[in-house]
Each structure stands twice: as C-alpha cells, then as structure tokens.
Amino acid sequence: MSQLDAIELSVIHIELDGQEVDIDLQTILPVDENNLSEEFANQASLYAYVAMLSARAEATNLDARDAKERVYAQMDKRMRLNFKAHRESVTEAKVKAAVLTSTQYQDACEYLINCRETMLTLKALVTAMEQRASMLQSLGAHVRHEAEQTGMVIREAKIKLEAARRV
Numbered sequence: 001m002s003q004l005d006a007i008e009l010s011v012i013h014i015e016l017d018g019q020e021v022d023i024d025l026q027t028i029l030p031v032d033e034n035n036l037s038e039e040f041a042n043q044a045s046l047y048a049y050v051a052m053l054s055a056r057a058e059a060t061n062l063d064a065r066d067a068k069e070r071v072y073a074q075m076d077k078r079m080r081l082n083f084k085a086h087r088e089s090v091t092e093a094k095v096k097a098a099v100l101t102s103t104q105y106q107d108a109c110e111y112l113i114n115c116r117e118t119m120l121t122l123k124a125l126v127t128a129m130e131q132r133a134s135m136l137q138s139l140g141a142h143v144r145h146e147a148e149q150t151g152m153v154i155r156e157a158k159i160k161l162e163a164a165r166r167v
Helices: 035-083 090-099 103-166
Strands: 005-009 011-016 019-024
Touching: 011 090, 011 103, 019 035, 035 090, 090 103
Parallel strands: none
Antiparallel strands: 005 011, 011 019
C-alpha cells in the first residue's frame, strides 16, 4: 500500500508510522474572513499539527532509507553465500544484479519512495500553512486599515458637524 494513497481535491490520505491519517484541506486551508479572530486563534495549532506530521514523515523517510541500506547489505551477504553454496562464480556485478532484482530489495525501494512522497507532500502543506499565516497577517492589517479609515471618516464628519453647528 502506498504511503500517499490518493490526493483528492479536498483530502490527503496518508499512512504514517502504520497509522492512516486524513488531512481535510477544506478544513485547514480556507480562511473565514467573517471570523478572523477565530482564524488567528486556530492558525498556530493547525500549523503545529501539520508541522508535527511533516517531522514524523521526515523521520520515517530516514528510517526507510536506513532500512533499504540494511536490506541491501543482508541480500548481498545472502546472495554471495548462495552463489558459493552452488559453486557459482561470485562477481560484484552478479551479486549486485541479484540484490537489485530481489523482491526484498524492491519492496524496500518502493517503501522508501512512498515515504519520500509523503514527506514531500507534508512539507508542501507546511509551506501552504506558512502562506496561510502570511495571508492572515495581511488580511488583519487590511481590516485594521479599513477600520482606521472608517474611524477617520466618522471623526472628520463629527468635526465638520460641530463646525457647522457653531456657525
């Protein structure tokens, strides 16, 4: 089974450390402009969740790389012993070809590829969450600016009204 089973438009399905995790992009990425206070409050925890998954995926990827190297070494040793037991010549090219085509090594390679795919997907999601945070900051600044502008217009109108009353 692939580490990254499917990417749909709204959900990323991954397997991480033997656990299946669904990340609903429609829940964590969009911003409700009508409720910015809640969006600001939730941003850090959403980012932490995605960053934690990304860190786990990176660790799993490193473990898979090490496991692939161990499988290679084990298969190399097994193939050499097998060739000697059958009184066949043992050449580096022959051993390497036997190891690279073995089921165990192919499985380890596939697992590593899946782990890397999951890791890169989650790193991209971390980047998206960083962009979301930046967008929230910009949106907040824009809303504050609009509020200040509205406040200035109201203050100016009050000053003009007071001046008109005095006349």
